[in-house]
Amino acid sequence: MFKWFRKKQKPGGLIRRLFQLGPHSEGFYEKLEDALIEADIKASIAMEISDELRNSSQAGKLSSPEELRSFVRDVISQMILTVNLDPENNDNAIYLVLGVNGVGKTTSMAKLARRWLDAGRSVSFAAGDTFRAAAVDQLAVHAGRLGIKIFQQGQGADPSAVIFDGLESIKAKGEGILLADTAGRMHNKSQLVKELQKIDRVIRSKVDDPSYRRILVIDATTGQNGIQQAEVFHQALGIDGIILSKYDSRARGGLALSISRTLGIPFAYMGTGEGYGDISPMDPEALVESIMSAIEG
Amino acid sequence: MRSSGVSILFDRLSTTFSDLFRQMGGKAKISEKNVQDAVEQIKLALLEADVNLRVVRRFVNATLKEATGEHVLRSVSPGQQFVKIVHDRIVHLLGDEAAGLNLKGPDTTSVILLLGLQGSGKTTTASKLAARLKKEGRRPLLVAADLVRPAAVDQLVTLGSQIAVDVHSEKGAKDPVKVAKNGLKRGKKELYDTVIIDTSGRMHVDADLMKEIKSVFQAVKPDETLMVADAMTGQHAVDIAKSFDETVELSGVILSKFDSDTRGGAALSLKSITGKAIKFIGVGEKSDDLEPFVPERIASRILGMGDVVSLVEKA
Numbered sequence: 001m002f003k004w005f006r007k008k009q010k011p012g013g014l015i016r017r018l019f020q021l022g023p024h025s026e027g028f029y030e031k032l033e034d035a036l037i038e039a040d041i042k043a044s045i046a047m048e049i050s051d052e053l054r055n056s057s058q059a060g061k062l063s064s065p066e067e068l069r070s071f072v073r074d075v076i077s078q079m080i081l082t083v084n085l086d087p088e089n090n091d092n093a094i095y096l097v098l099g100v101n102g103v104g105k106t107t108s109m110a111k112l113a114r115r116w117l118d119a120g121r122s123v124s125f126a127a128g129d130t131f132r133a134a135a136v137d138q139l140a141v142h143a144g145r146l147g148i149k150i151f152q153q154g155q156g157a158d159p160s161a162v163i164f165d166g167l168e169s170i171k172a173k174g175e176g177i178l179l180a181d182t183a184g185r186m187h188n189k190s191q192l193v194k195e196l197q198k199i200d201r202v203i204r205s206k207v208d209d210p211s212y213r214r215i216l217v218i219d220a221t222t223g224q225n226g227i228q229q230a231e232v233f234h235q236a237l238g239i240d241g242i243i244l245s246k247y248d249s250r251a252r253g254g255l256a257l258s259i260s261r262t263l264g265i266p267f268a269y270m271g272t273g274e275g276y277g278d279i280s281p282m283d284p285e286a287l288v289e290s291i292m293s294a295i296e297g
Numbered sequence: 298m299r300s301s302g303v304s305i306l307f308d309r310l311s312t313t314f315s316d317l318f319r320q321m322g323g324k325a326k327i328s329e330k331n332v333q334d335a336v337e338q339i340k341l342a343l344l345e346a347d348v349n350l351r352v353v354r355r356f357v358n359a360t361l362k363e364a365t366g367e368h369v370l371r372s373v374s375p376g377q378q379f380v381k382i383v384h385d386r387i388v389h390l391l392g393d394e395a396a397g398l399n400l401k402g403p404d405t406t407s408v409i410l411l412l413g414l415q416g417s418g419k420t421t422t423a424s425k426l427a428a429r430l431k432k433e434g435r436r437p438l439l440v441a442a443d444l445v446r447p448a449a450v451d452q453l454v455t456l457g458s459q460i461a462v463d464v465h466s467e468k469g470a471k472d473p474v475k476v477a478k479n480g481l482k483r484g485k486k487e488l489y490d491t492v493i494i495d496t497s498g499r500m501h502v503d504a505d506l507m508k509e510i511k512s513v514f515q516a517v518k519p520d521e522t523l524m525v526a527d528a529m530t531g532q533h534a535v536d537i538a539k540s541f542d543e544t545v546e547l548s549g550v551i552l553s554k555f556d557s558d559t560r561g562g563a564a565l566s567l568k569s570i571t572g573k574a575i576k577f578i579g580v581g582e583k584s585d586d587l588e589p590f591v592p593e594r595i596a597s598r599i600l601g602m603g604d605v606v607s608l609v610e611k612a
């Protein structure tokens with residue numbers, strides 16, 4: 001899979017060139033910031049990273065390209081937050097999956113279901129996207145392939161009601177994980193965000209907080225707008241963790257760094273393809289290496 | 298759209314220039330450093346809007362001379378003039394006028410092929426284009442050649458019935474090239490004047506799927522080969538567009554999801570790297586949420602300036 005993450009132990013081109021420029025020259029910091037920005041890292045954070053470096057080089061710490069590389073690596077690495085959202089015990093649990101249009105919510109649900117089924121859990125779906133054409137059918141195809149139950153009321157139904165039904169049912173049976181889909185929505189459409197808050201209220205009226213997780217899906221190819229998405233949805237609902245989908249695009253994933261750093265929301269998984277197996281817990285090492293390889297060109 | 302970016306850039310630039318003039322007592326002898334500051338602000342604004350770094354560099358170098366010329370620095374409000382020149386240049390780069398579709402006359406069958414990354418908005422855009430062409434008096438046929446995504450065919454069939462446009466679909470089909478060919482054959486036979494082919498999403502780095510889309514392209518010889526890209530795309534937009542353009546030779550781009558609050562710098566990256574016209578923007582999920590691409594408006598949005606430019610024009 002991660003062929004392009006081949007660990008580069010030796011500092012690559014840019015780091016060597018940077019080191020030759022000398023950590024005290026202006027050109028050095030400018031080049032470093034540019035490289036970070038090209039990995040989709042927010043400009044202000046790119047500057048923060050180069051400032052840290054500036055301070056440390058003044059302390060005369062960096063004496064070789066290897067040291068420079070590992071310093072940059074450490075600074076970046078400290079900024080990435082991760083979280084494990086796999087269910088920890090056998091209690092009932094509900095996961096609400098949300099995000100802007102087309103990021104991979106429904107597909108990620110199917111991948112998580114596969115993952116948790118493999119871990120011996122009972123999983124079902126609630127078809128809470130009652131808006132987009134054939135959204136229910138899409139989830140139903142996945143449910144069929146995975147051999148799991150889907151709670152659905154069809155196109156145009158009230159999503160809160162669909163999810164409520166699913167919750168009642170898993171509660172009655174006393175075991176199981178409910179993965180609830182929602183329609184894609186832009187974070188800047190307040191009506192649609194309010195609808196999510198209503199779903200959130202309904203769920204909270206039925207379950208205790210520890211068994212309720214809100215997962216935001218963000219497309220790895222997204223630029224700076226991803227920060228706004230995370231900010232708005234986090235404010236509206238409180239996000240427990242993010243899935244960085246479409247990481248197989250080879251986008252550098254600097255967005256994960258920006259979001260962790262500016263909003264403090266951790267990353268839970270990354271999506272790496274369209275198959276059920278194409279999800280894994282967020283691996284900060286892999287992310288750091290991919291940002292580093294972007295920097296080093 | 299958020300207005301904060303607007304004034305920030307604008308204020309920063311105005312401050313840069315007015316400080317400058319105070320120091321100089323109004324005499325235009327500008328130091329390298331002052332110009333560099335202003336350029337740095339522009340660069341930052343473009344990067345914050347997701348314009349690709351390489352595109353930003355090229356842009357800044359090309360604009361520097363013009364934007365710091367005598368007439369700018371001597372004008373009453375050099376900050377505003379500077380922004381206006383930058384803005385006009387972006388408009389020029391985006392394509393000075395809106396570009397429509399190049400289709401053959403209604404007595405033959407034209408082909409539109411849609412392609413792009415997963416989830417970029419192809420299927421929705423296919424139905425939006427069909428609705429638009431239908432309104433213009435054409436007779437479109439949608440072709441469901443995405444055989445990968447679960448319920449992709451159902452999705453197109455549903456969207457087609459909402460706008461009363463026929464959809465060609467084949468139950469149990471496995472080969473998108475065949476479906477596309479059959480769709481075109483049917484389109485010609487049944488006298489549809491436009492065939493719009495929806496394809497499955499694919500990563501530009503997936504060699505097999507890129508080969509597949511090339512086969513579809515060669516089989517139907519489209520009049521319009523349009524990449525549907527998400528307006529929120531970041532630095533990576535140029536790599537994506539380059540790969541698709543090298544594989545099938547795009548005739549244009551449609552940027553979906555412009556109803557988000559993205560500044561949309563991807564538009565500038567895509568246009569500068571591929572040279573292909575941006576033909577429409579998607580501004581919502583409904584079938585009529587498709588608008589012509591207006592470079593003026595997008596340029597202001599990329600710079601985060603709202604209506605500032607029209608104010609400058611009046612000043």
Ligand SMILES: Nc1nc2c(ncn2[C@@H]2O[C@H](COP(=O)(O)OP(=O)(O)OP(=O)(O)O)[C@@H](O)[C@H]2O)c(=O)[nH]1
Nearest residue numbers: 101102103104105106107184246271272273415416
């Ligand atoms: N390559 C790749 N494709 C993905 C990944 N995750 C999802 N996809 C694809 O992205 C497209 C959109 O995925 P969906 O799961 O339908 O996205 P969604 O967020 O539910 O979309 P809406 O409900 O329409 O808002 C589909 O073609 C998926 O197969 C991923 O990690 N990698």
Ligand SMILES: Nc1nc2c(ncn2[C@@H]2O[C@H](COP(=O)(O)OP(=O)(O)OP(=O)(O)O)[C@@H](O)[C@H]2O)c(=O)[nH]1
Nearest residue numbers: 101102415416417418419420421498554579580581
């Ligand atoms: N807000 C908004 N949503 C859009 C726009 N265009 C498409 N969408 C939504 O984005 C999501 C993905 O759209 P699709 O048309 O299914 O995308 P696709 O490229 O066909 O996806 P795949 O076939 O899975 O690759 C859906 O939820 C659409 O409703 C737009 O301009 N604005």
Ligand SMILES: [Mg+2]
Nearest residue numbers: 105106129135
């Ligand atoms: Mg969905």
Ligand SMILES: [Mg+2]
Nearest residue numbers: 419420443449
């Ligand atoms: Mg589609």
